[in-house]
Amino acid sequence: xxxxxxxxxxxxxxxxxxxxxxxxxxxxxxxxxxxxxxxxxxxxxxxxxxxxxxxxxxxxxxxxxxxxxxxxxxxxxxxxxxxxxxxxxxxxxxxxxxxxxxxxxxxxxxxxxxxxxxxxxxxxxxxxxxxxxxxxxxxxxxxxxxxxxxxxxxxxxxxxxxxxxxxxxxxxxxxxxxxxxxxxxxxxxxxxxxxxxxxxxxxxxxxxxxxxxxxxxxxxxxxxxxxxxxxxxxxxxxxxxxxxxxxxxxxxxxxxxxxxxxxxxxxxxxxxxxxxxxxxxxxxxxxxxxxxxxxxxxxxxxxxxxxxxxxxxxxxxxxxxxxxxxxxxxxxxxxxxxxxxxxxxxxxxxxxxxxxxxxxxxxxxxxxxxxxxxxxxxxxxxxxxxxxxxxxxxxxxxxxxxxxxxxxxxxxxxxxxxxxxxxxxxxxxxxxxxxxxxxxxxxxxxxxxxxxxxxxxxxxxxxxxxxxxxxxxxxxxxxxxxxxxxxxxxxxxxxxxxxxxxxxxxxxxxxxxxx
Numbered sequence: 001x002x003x004x005x006x007x008x009x010x011x012x013x014x015x016x017x018x019x020x021x022x023x024x025x026x027x028x029x030x031x032x033x034x035x036x037x038x039x040x041x042x043x044x045x046x047x048x049x050x051x052x053x054x055x056x057x058x059x060x061x062x063x064x065x066x067x068x069x070x071x072x073x074x075x076x077x078x079x080x081x082x083x084x085x086x087x088x089x090x091x092x093x094x095x096x097x098x099x100x101x102x103x104x105x106x107x108x109x110x111x112x113x114x115x116x117x118x119x120x121x122x123x124x125x126x127x128x129x130x131x132x133x134x135x136x137x138x139x140x141x142x143x144x145x146x147x148x149x150x151x152x153x154x155x156x157x158x159x160x161x162x163x164x165x166x167x168x169x170x171x172x173x174x175x176x177x178x179x180x181x182x183x184x185x186x187x188x189x190x191x192x193x194x195x196x197x198x199x200x201x202x203x204x205x206x207x208x209x210x211x212x213x214x215x216x217x218x219x220x221x222x223x224x225x226x227x228x229x230x231x232x233x234x235x236x237x238x239x240x241x242x243x244x245x246x247x248x249x250x251x252x253x254x255x256x257x258x259x260x261x262x263x264x265x266x267x268x269x270x271x272x273x274x275x276x277x278x279x280x281x282x283x284x285x286x287x288x289x290x291x292x293x294x295x296x297x298x299x300x301x302x303x304x305x306x307x308x309x310x311x312x313x314x315x316x317x318x319x320x321x322x323x324x325x326x327x328x329x330x331x332x333x334x335x336x337x338x339x340x341x342x343x344x345x346x347x348x349x350x351x352x353x354x355x356x357x358x359x360x361x362x363x364x365x366x367x368x369x370x371x372x373x374x375x376x377x378x379x380x381x382x383x384x385x386x387x388x389x390x391x392x393x394x395x396x397x398x399x400x401x402x403x404x405x406x407x408x409x410x411x412x413x414x415x416x417x418x419x420x421x422x423x424x425x426x427x428x429x430x431x432x433x434x435x436x437x438x439x440x441x442x443x444x445x446x447x448x449x450x451x452x453x454x455x456x457x458x459x460x461x462x463x464x465x466x467x468x469x470x471x472x473x474x475x476x477x478x479x480x481x482x483x484x485x486x487x488x489x490x491x492x493x494x495x496x497x498x499x500x501x502x503x504x505x506x507x508x509x510x511x512x513x514x515x
Contacts, residue, residue, distance in 0.1 A: 040395040042086065044077035052079025054229070059491040062378035065089070066408040075392055081229030085382075085401045089408040091415055091440040096391045097383070097402060098439070102447035109384040109401045112225040112237055116246040117217065117253070121304030123312060123381060124221075127448070133297070134305060139452045141283040142195070142309070148456050152354050154194050155460060159467050160351065161202075162187040166472065170505045177477040177502035180325060184464075184501075185211060185318045191460060192313035196306060197260050198279035210310070213256070216249055217311045222493030257303045261285070280309065309453075315494050316376045316457045317464075322501050323374035324366060324465055327422045329474050329503060330482045334424060338362055342470045352466040354459065360466065365424035367462050371434060371443040373422055376494050378407035380445050406442055407495075415440035434458070472505040 045068055047053045057080070058064040065087050069076050074090030088094050097105050107127035108114075114124040122134040141147070162183060169178045189210050190200035201207055225242045227234040237243050264281045284302045328335040341362045346352050357363060383402040388395065411419040417426070432438045434454060436446035444454035451457075468474075476485060488498040 040393070041397075042075045042077050042394045043072045044079065045072055047079045050082070050230075052081055052083075054080055060489055060495075062405055062407040062495075065379075065403070065405050066411070069405070069408060075394060080224070082231060083229055083401065084397075085403055086385075086396060088402060088404045090412060091409055093392065094404050094406075094409060094442060094446070095439040097404065098436075098442070098445070098447040098449075101389050101391065104386050104389055105383040105402055106448045107384045107386055109382055111221075112227045113220045113223070113242045113246045116243060117220060117250050118304050118307060120298065120301040121308050122452075123308045125304075127386070130301075134301060135452060137284070137287060137297070138305065138309075141287070142280050143452045143456055145455070148459065151191075151195055151456075155191060155463055156351070156353060158187060158191050158194070158200075159464055161190070162464070163351065163467060163471050166468075166505050167507055170472075170507065175478075175504060177504050179500055180503050181322055181497065181500040184321045184325075185314070187464065188317035188321070188460075189214075189310075189314045191317070192310060194279075195313070196280045196309045197264075198281070209256070210314075213249075213253060214311050214314055217307075218315065218493045220246055220249060222491075253307060254303065257306055260306075261299075261302070281306065312451070313453060313457070316451075316453070317460050319374070319376040319494055319496055320367070320370055320457070320461045321464055321468075322497055324370040324461070325468065325474070325503065326485070326487060326497060326501055327370060327373070328366070328469070329476055330485050330487070331422055332482075334366070334422070335469070335474065338366055339469050339473075342466050346466075346470055352463065352470050354463050357459075357463045357466045360462075361428060362424060363462055363466055365427035367458060367465065368427045368432075368434065368441070369422060369424040370461075372410045372416070372441060373420075374489075374495065375406050375410060375443040377443075378405065378495050380404040380406055380442070381449070383449065404442075404445075409440060409442065412440060472507060475504040475506070477502055477504060 045053055045056060048055070053068075056064060056068065057078075065078065066089060068078065069087060069089035074088065074093045076087045076089070078085050078087055088097055108124050110126075111124065114121075118124045120130070120134075122131065122138060125131045125134065165183055165186075166178065166180075169183070186202070186207055189207060190202055193200040193210070201210060220242060223242060225237065227237040261281060264279075264285055268282070268285065284297070284305065288297050288302070290297075328338065341360055342352060345360060346356055380403070383404075385396055385398055385400050385402065388398045390396065410416070413419060432441050434441055434443050436442060436444070436450045439446065444451040444457075476482070486497075486499045489495045490498040
């Protein structure tokens with residue numbers, strides 16, 4: 001999310017806009033206000049006219065909202081401009097929203113940016129028949145257990161490429177720290193590109209284009225829009241909002257996706273796909289002709305689903321790996337313990353396979369602890385109530401937007417001992433998992449809106465991390481201590497490290513060219 005203050009001060013048109021907006025202040029006192037109409041609403045911090053609680057939200061909203069919830073409770077209202085949001089900051093309240101009243105909160109609120117950029121997609125689409133069809137397509141034809149297993153060789157090949165890239169850069173850098181953020185991002189993107197489109201774009205020099213497009217997605221979808229904050233001023237969205245930027249970005253994505261789809265169409269027409277593994281684009285094109293599905297699967301749906309896969313699939317994997325490696329170099333005793341498990345099980349002269357990674361409990365505990373302390377999406381994607389309901393004695397109005405703050409839930413003292421400490425041992429012997437039934441640990445969400453790609457992402461992170469730890473020893477840049485190591489988060493829809501992860505790898509085992 002982008003700070004409103006930053007928008008105002010950095011943009012002369014927005015300064016003019018807020019001068020004009022002052023004329024609307026009288027109107028805001030007469031429009032519908034939930035807190036005046038209902039005395040049983042959840043508590044909320046004092047707010048200013050028109051702007052609400054915007055100036056209490058810093059550049060890292062999940063942290064600002066957590067601080068407010070500690071004072072006003074785990075079920076709290078905040079007003080972002082004119083728009084009220086229900087903030088959920090405890091496992092109990094999350095269970096009420098995502099289990100007890102899951103159907104009621106299964107929809108997404110409209111958003112100026114996502115409505116343009118992701119029209120017809122699954123992640124941001126409203127709940128209903130079309131959304132259920134899109135989700136079924138993803139879970140059945142891309143992210144089922146059978147399909148995830150079929151990606152085994154592909155994942156292992158890409159990890160082989162990454163290991164060789166690290167080895168090459170370590171040799172060339174002669175002891176200078178390597179930019180692991182860039183390497184991890186390329187790895188995550190290459191895997192998802194191969195799964196979705198049948199090939200990665202490493203050899204075409206287009207990896208940088210994908211990264212640019214995905215990072216712009218994060219920036220646009222994580223920013224406030226004028227019409228989202230001030231619905232009464234939606235007519236000004238085209239002048240001062242994100243609509244123009246979203247449309248330009250959409251054109252760039254359309255060009256890339258149209259080209260990708262056309263190549264698949266031509267391949268099918270020419271009968272060149274008989275010996276080629278069917279990818280997600282092929283599946284979508286074949287389903288477009290299905291009499292039961294095709295009527296709901298328009299080209300905008302196909303593009304929306306592809307964009308979902310590229311963006312979410314890349315970011316989740318990359319961010320989890322970046323934070324896992326950061327915590328391991330900051331906690332060398334944990335690194336040593338993990339290396340012992342991996343190297344003892346696998347041996348000296350081979351790479352870790354997916355089957356072996358699934359048998360490493362400490363590896364899985366490290367990944368889970370990373371997701372608890374550094375969730376890629378600290379504020380789960382917003383929901384919207386479809387009907388009025390009652391939670392914990394409070395009336396929750398119809399149409400209110402809901403944000404579940406998993407960053408806060410992952411630090412809840414009643415659920416986690418020493419919650420700010422990176423301690424994988426807490427998951428050893430524990431049945432707590434990320435499948436959506438343990439509400440103190442929901443990095444992928446829960447209920448109808450749980451992320452369908454969680455098993456794909458988690459298995460990819462486990463396999464990549466096992467090989468990184470197995471094949472190399474890792475050190476901080478020369479002269480840097482664990483206390484100096486920067487663990488600050490970047491602002492945005494997802495929480496990457498603010499500073500790129502730079503580490504010194506040293507090869508301790510012989511790399512194999514192939515599995």
